[in-house]
Amino acid sequence: xxxxxRLTVNGQLHQLxxxxxxxxxxxxxxxxxxxxTKQGCGEGDCGACTxxxxxxxxxxxxxxxxxxxxxxxTTIEGLARPDxxxxxxxxxxxxxxxxxxxxxxxxxLRVKSFLDENPAPSEAExxxxxxxxxxxxxxxxxxxxxxxxxxxxxxxxQGDGP
Amino acid sequence: xAIWRFDVIQPDSLEEAxxxxxRHGQDAQLIAxxxxxxxxxxxGLKRPRWVISLDRIQALGLISEGPDGxxxxxxxxxxxxxxxxxxxxxxxxxxxxxxxxxxSPQVRNRATVGGNLCNxxxxxxxxxxxxxxxxxxxxxxxxxxxxxxxxxxxxxxxxTVRKAxxxxxxxxxxxxxxxxxxxxxSATNRKAVEITITSAAVRITLESAGGPIREAMIAxxxxxxxxxxxxxxxxxxxxxxxxxxxxxxAASAAVGDSRPIDDMRAGAAYRKWMVETLVxxxxxxxxxxxxxxxx
Numbered sequence: 256x257x258x259x260x261r262l263t264v265n266g267q268l269h270q271l272x273x274x275x276x277x278x279x280x281x282x283x284x285x286x287x288x289x290x291x292t293k294q295g296c297g298e299g300d301c302g303a304c305t306x307x308x309x310x311x312x313x314x315x316x317x318x319x320x321x322x323x324x325x326x327x328x329t330t331i332e333g334l335a336r337p338d339x340x341x342x343x344x345x346x347x348x349x350x351x352x353x354x355x356x357x358x359x360x361x362x363x364l365r366v367k368s369f370l371d372e373n374p375a376p377s378e379a380e381x382x383x384x385x386x387x388x389x390x391x392x393x394x395x396x397x398x399x400x401x402x403x404x405x406x407x408x409x410x411x412x413q414g415d416g417p
Numbered sequence: 418x419a420i421w422r423f424d425v426i427q428p429d430s431l432e433e434a435x436x437x438x439x440r441h442g443q444d445a446q447l448i449a450x451x452x453x454x455x456x457x458x459x460x461g462l463k464r465p466r467w468v469i470s471l472d473r474i475q476a477l478g479l480i481s482e483g484p485d486g487x488x489x490x491x492x493x494x495x496x497x498x499x500x501x502x503x504x505x506x507x508x509x510x511x512x513x514x515x516x517x518x519x520x521s522p523q524v525r526n527r528a529t530v531g532g533n534l535c536n537x538x539x540x541x542x543x544x545x546x547x548x549x550x551x552x553x554x555x556x557x558x559x560x561x562x563x564x565x566x567x568x569x570x571x572x573x574x575x576x577t578v579r580k581a582x583x584x585x586x587x588x589x590x591x592x593x594x595x596x597x598x599x600x601x602x603s604a605t606n607r608k609a610v611e612i613t614i615t616s617a618a619v620r621i622t623l624e625s626a627g628g629p630i631r632e633a634m635i636a637x638x639x640x641x642x643x644x645x646x647x648x649x650x651x652x653x654x655x656x657x658x659x660x661x662x663x664x665x666x667a668a669s670a671a672v673g674d675s676r677p678i679d680d681m682r683a684g685a686a687y688r689k690w691m692v693e694t695l696v697x698x699x700x701x702x703x704x705x706x707x708x709x710x711x712x
Binding site for chain 1: 468497527
């Protein structure tokens with residue numbers, strides 16, 4: 256028996272009817288066509304399905320879609336501005352922090368929430384911050400460099416204050 | 418992987434949730450954060466017909482001060498919230514430490530303290546510190562509410578005293594005496610997204626800042642079918658001054674109270690070494706905290 260579901264995804268309200276056993280990642284990919292979010296392990300180990308739920312990074316394979324009723328979701332499709340990549344995305348491109356790309360949407364969304372909480376992290380904090388995202392192309396060094404560069408790029412310009 | 422189909426009930430109140438649980442009994446599973454249940458369903462380990470979600474019962478997600486001075490932690494409080502709350506750190510530092518180390522950031526943002534205690538895995542990281550800090554669990558069912566001490570809650574792997582129609586509503590952390598300190602340490606193969614090989618939670622209450630030990634609680638995780646207290650180590654400590662040689666003797670005594678098994682993560686012998694190492698280190702940290710007056 257399908258349940259009505261209202262989701263605001265990347266600022267846009269969607270009214271759906273979904274089977275209650277479906278996970279958030281399945282609805283995002285299959286019903287809304289937002290295939291930037293990847294399903295990896297399905298167990299919460301890999302972080303490939305990371306999205307922001309009310310600004311908080313979660314594994315969307317471990318959230319029932321009906322548990323997201325009425326909430327705000329950000330996927331990788333909602334991060335870039337119309338004319339430019341988000342500074343985190345640009346930093347990943349600039350630092351070669353992407354190989355096959357399967358982990359990248361989840362990593363970038365986790366980094367977005369991490370830098371929102373901690374805008375000037377140390378390298379060790381970055382490594383802990385992305386501990387829930389696996390990259391099997393073995394690219395963590397470049398990912399860490401990209402996150403540190405993104406943190407700098409996102410800092411408000413010095414000397415603009417009153 | 419075949420899709421398992423189930424229906425979801427999303428009650429708005431605890432009373433409705435209890436009624437739904439009473440109605441569907443053995444065919445139902447409760448879900449809070451979902452980090453254990455949805456994984457188990459995905460792997461085919463659990464096949465519920467009904468899933469009762471607690472996500473709309475907002476009171477379960479709150480931390481508040483109780484009238485008796487205890488800190489009331491709703492069972493739906495996430496690991497992230499538990500680890501970040503200054504009142505939890507003041508009351509039960511060991512519990513906050515366990516919450517901060519569990520899983521990954523994404524898992525901690527969903528996983529709840531109630532889920533961790535009710536799944537009752539021998540490796541559940543919040544159980545030893547909750548036991549060491551004298552936590553009381555409030556269970557609410559069709560027949561009303563009752564309190565169970567956390568140390569009496571688990572009865573075997575995945576087994577608790579919770580009845581089929583009961584929901585874990587609150588974890589109550591009592592105000593502990595002055596000069597109390599606690600600490601939690603765990604051994605894991607990796608630094609994140611891991612299952613604990615051995616954990617130790619200790620709580621020490623001193624007579625005074627420079628005085629002898631009045632009370633000692635030592636709880637061990639992943640070295641038995643349920644979290645285990647170590648009466649032998651506690652007996653070594655009580656009444657004595659907390660000097661390093663005494664703490665080492667207590668740690669050594671704790672090994673005898675552990676009952677680890679060999680499994681894919683570690684051998685029983687290694688786990689026993691880890692009991693001694695972790696208890697010794699945790700005792701030193703807890704005693705230091707007790708002298709400084711923090712919990």
